[in-house]
Amino acid sequence: MQNTPNIAAQPTELIALPEVIKITGFKTTKIYDMVNKGVFPKKVHLGTRSVRxxxxxxxxxxxxxxxAREHRA
Structure with missing residues (x-):
């Protein structure tokens, strides 16, 4: 029997845009542009005007x- 973690048992932490900006260093426009191009994780819609x-x-x-940077070096 393989020992695999139970992903459903682990809480999923959702973060707002200011934390995404802090983690990536990108500004709002760049983040949304990358999301729309499919090269950045998708948003989770919590309501009509709320995303995480x-x-x-x-x-x-x-x-x-x-x-990827390490492989290019």
Whole structure:
């Protein structure tokens, strides 16, 4: 039997745009542009004017950028 983590049992942390900006260093327009181009994690709609991002996805995106940098070096 393989020991796999139960993802459903782990809480999903949703973060607002200011934290996404803090993590990535990008401003609002750039983040939304990347989302629309499909190169950044999708938003989670909480209401008609409220969105968040899954923190783990944003962090994974930044980790993937760093890993790609290492392969280019």
């Amino acid at each position: 991002w899954v923190k783990a996805e944003v962090l994974q995106w930044t980790n993937d950028l760093m890993a």
